Amino acid sequence: MTTRELDLTTLSPTRLWIPKHVLITRAAADLPHTAEIVRRCELAGVDDIRFLSGNALTGLRGATERETYASAKNTLAVVVAPPSALKPQPIPPSADWRIDLAKGCPAHCQYCYLAGSLQGPPVTRAYANLDDVLDGIRTHAGRGSVTRGTLERGDEGTTFELSCYTDPLGIESVTGSLAAAISRVGAGEFGTDVQLRFTTKFDDVGELVTLDHGRRTRIRFSVNAAEVANRFEGGTARMPARLAALRAVAQAGYRVGLTIAPIMPIPGWREQYGALLDDVAAAVAGIDDLDLTAEIITHRFTPASKEVLLGWYPRTRLEMDEDLRSQKRSKFGGVKYVYPKQTMTEMRGWFTEELERRLPAARLLYWT
Known part of the structure; x- marks a missing residue:
């Protein structure tokens, strides 16, 4: 099925983030992409769009941590x-390089990957100097x-990861950065x-399916067992x-x-993740020229991320018990808490076997 044959009326998003407040710094005010962001925000009905006299984001904190969090997320x-x-950074095992369209995410995932890595209130920051950001593709292509140049993934060319510090589709309706990059x-500009x-x-893929993408973008959907997604991915x-x-x-x-x-490894995890793989198989059935990959990442946390997450979600039921985990140290001496070796081995063996059996079209890139 071609793009023209798609029924775009069926692609109305079920979840669309519209900020309540938009703050534009002085340095960003006159950049061309800022005008596009303002246009999209006005079209979305945002009433509070403010041009700041300087570049500092102030007045973001509320009386409590919860008030600060709620205001920042809006x-x-x-x-x-x-x-x-602006300098692309290596980002193994996902891609050759990381470039950032934005920093911060409007979602409310109780295991948030960004917790502990972002400074201050969790405001979503969209970068207005888009030309400068995308120029990293030009300088690092090849x-x-x-x-x-690898045997396993060389057909992908030089790869650039856009989602290390944000969910770019989650903010796309009010930024347009993703459509511009794609x-x-x-x-072939780069x-x-x-x-x-x-x-x-x-x-929110209604706009993306109309773009001439040249098959040079891979869109990956973060998926999980129903219990995990419904409980922890607000x-x-x-x-x-x-x-x-x-x-x-x-x-x-x-x-x-x-x-x-x-x-x-929630109770009944094999059954729940098995149902997920079956649902994915049904979703991609019958698609011509399907190019499908899978990346599997186990839950982990750091002392810093745990502290931040408990401040954001004090009633969370997310398991973050150091006594039930193993320590994994980075080359810089940082500590992550991961599942014990036996649990990791058991899950990895099951996913490797079941992915091949239930979803043979998927190519597993890595497990971590």
């Missing part, structure tokens, strides 16, 4: 990406060691041997909506993927 800041954010890469990739928990599209969006973009010719994460 705020979009339009800022200029600093020089440190370089890298994760996919570029269109420019699809048109060469023909590059590929964008991003992960999302949202389903403010996101539900699993059936994500799978419907997965089918829609695959029908539109995009390369697609699954980010099965974070895996948790």
